[in-house]
Amino acid sequence: MKKRFVYAGLALITAAIAGCNEISREKELSTKEAREMHQAFVENSPFKETKNLSRKERKELSLPPNSYNERMWELTMNPRLGFPTPYEVALIDTNTLKSAPGSTTRPWEERGPSNVGGRTRVVFYDPNDVGANNGDGIDYNRIFAGGVSGGLWVNNDITDVNSSWNIIPGLASNLNVSAYAIDPNDSMTIYIGTGEQYAAGAAVGNGLYKTTDGGSTWTAVPITPAGPGTLNTTSDLFTAGIFFINDIIVRNSNGNSEVYVGIGSTNYATPNFNISNPNNILGAQNAGLYRSIDSGASWNRIENTSMQYNFGGQTFYIAPNDFEISADNILYMGSIAVPGTGFGGGRLYRSTDGLNWTLQSTISGADRIELACSATNPNLFYIAAQVLNQGDLFVSNDALLSTTAINEPDDADTSIPANDFTRGQAFYDLVIEVDPTNDQIIYAGGIDTFRSTNAGNSWSQISKWTDVNGLQNINAPFIHADIHALTFHPTNTNQAVIGSDGGVSWANSLSNANISSNAISTRINGYNVTQFYYGSIASNFGRGDNLSGGTQDNGTQALNNAAVGENAFTAVLGGDGGHTEIDAIDGYAVITSQYNNHRIVGYPQYDFRYCASTVNCSDRPPNADGDFINVAELDRNLNFLYSNTRNFNGTNAIEACELFASAAICNNLSSNLISGNRPTSYKVSPFTLTSTTLLVGTEFSTVLVVTNANTSSPTFTNISGSNFLGSVSDVEFGLSEQEIYVTMHNYGVENIWYTNDGGNTWSAKERNLPDIPIKAILPNPLLPGEVIIGTELGVFATSDFNSANPTWQPLRNGMTNVRVVDLDLRTVDNTILATTHGRGMFTGTFDTLSISQFESENLNIQIYPTISNGNITISSALELPETEIKVFNLSGQQVFNTIEDLGVSESRLELDLKSGFYLIQLSVNGQSKTEKIIIK
Missing domain, CATH: 2.60.40.3080 (Immunoglobulin-like)
Structure with a gap:
């Protein structure tokens, strides 16, 4: 069994507090016992029901829109623990080492998309871009933005439609940027926080960062967690650590800078846990309000009685969600409930000294709180609250001692309820801001953006996410759905920058946005924070590379004749994209939306031809077929598409579709080896040409070879290694069908396996790699012994794979440590496509012997x-x-x-x-x- 990384920051120590006894859940088990435990954990997953819910049903339960992360929770869990440990990844130190591609001589080349963007919760004007420091003669046109899983970026002229973004060097590309604050006593000092509590544990952060030179260099700011270490009970696991920073604020106290950080918590599961798979709550015992008066050198958690709540006989502290400083320099705070405990939400606090906090009031039934305070009236506040899963708005004229409901905006989108501008997802997209120069002008964000000039008595809509459902009747500008941030220009409050699920938008005239579609425009050129699921590179190339891939919430993106460097892609299918394949020789491509909805389109034009399934794509019941982001594989030689499906009795099967010019003939391949053991990876053999030989990896430690898969009588053969443990993420052939590579999704297991005799014997090849999920593997067909892998921390490679103890090195030149989910190879020139979940696509090359x-x-x-x-x-x-x-x-x-x-x-x-x-x-x-x- 792999040794688990142990970090001081996680404080994994023995504790006995009021009956909560910490025990080791990672027991020494035989492989057989561990497999049985793993299967029981997955079959009793806390997401067993929710991952099959529709988007509407998920919103009603305050769950993120898609279930991809829930499936990843199941696939990446440590089989001996019953849950994943992504919080340990953030503390792994991966030093830049030389190798290839990704070395100094063969760096990764970023390919885009340069025009897609992605989820952005932090966007702000550079406070130092003024006067002699502005560099271009224009004050405050330099913008910082933080992508969720995409790092920190800068744009030097947001007013220029052709301006581009550049990622800040020295910070990890996979940072989940969630908050920021500027020191009022020294604008060169800026803090950013990481970790998104709202994403149900899918966007774990790695702490607080600070710059003292205006953003050129950044350093980590350690915060020692207050409270006990990891606690175990029979029904809950409270994992110690600081995983989510919800907000930061710095107050000027007589020339001294006081830094306040709101540490959040969430459960890496659903509230409906069971004893066989306990609720894993990340950092609840360490959550709370932290204060530093020495620029972050030391920290104390404020533990006022008014901030306490009781859960399971233990005392916890509320999770701050939003800070404000009033016109008279008094601190205010709104809280958020901790998922898994359900306590601590809807509270409104006030403090004059930062040490003693008074609970001013509580909004009944509220969870998440967002605050906006007047810049001139110290008693006036506007509040946006998540109440019973919808967005409600309030005003307070007495410093939050009382609140009064105000009118809410009614979105022109007829699919959005008139009484809920967030459409049931106020836990996810909720913004309230007040104009610093006019208390009557307020802004609210949910699915779209709204403006009121009379303190919320009436509203005008100033953005729309699409042009259907009645939105075509208004002239508002387009902004991607799901608004997360709005920050005013420092000297012109009629201008602002807006963060959404689509990236960053610039508002040139907020006052005209309800009547002018040009008043707000997108600014995402080069802002490559796209979260891909799969990627494909075409075998043909002439004037450039042809790429395609499925993304989170930005559909299937495609690009033909891509030039070197970043490129603008074209969306050929909306929603959530999935698996993609390109058959350049036969002139078609496979593009996939959710579940098992595969569309056959012409290539390279991507014109729709037909749906490759047993029923029409639009008629497929979402819960009856594959995973939300389904696995699939194309036999380009025989034109067969293989993917996950289910039989009528609910058992797992492989859907085999023979693709013709205008239709597909599909049938299900069934076997006891997969009926209760869902496939998680496929690979078609390039060596058998008269029939399909299909390599299949499954969620329960199994690798199968299916011969004659293109017929009605396939043969399933189990070639699994006796020590396999985990969910297979990738299977690949080497130079023959005897040579097979296997990787695992999981934490806490041997993640790489290899055989050169068709599965009779297997060798573990992980060796010096850290404990991280491995998503993809690709051997160099031209240089035996060179193999690369895609991981949670980018690409690693070895040049001595055939040795008993291969040495792996990270290939970070040009890419750095972002989750790489897919590797594809164009064999004609050895070009590798590395597809990431958070930084778009990259290409590199394999070398052969000279x-x-x-x-x-x-x-x-x-x-x-x-x-x-x-x-x-x-x-x-x-x-x-x-x-x-x-x-x-x-x-x-x-x-x-x-x-x-x-x-x-x-x-x-x-x-x-x-x-x-x-x-x-x-x-x-x-x-x-x-x-x-x-x-x-």
């Missing part, structure tokens, strides 16, 4: 001509008996194989292949040589 390297091994092989009608000549300076010769097409399929005795005399091959690009590979004495050839 001519000089072969000569150093006393080999001198020549292959000519490289352009021919199929007649190839091979010569060697040495006698090389039993040289294996293989030919591969652009899809990686082996189309020719022979053994030849090479020598000083020429050997001739007659390749009866259709016109196109091919790779010819020669292997002898443990060495190999590959050349590209073209058959006319």
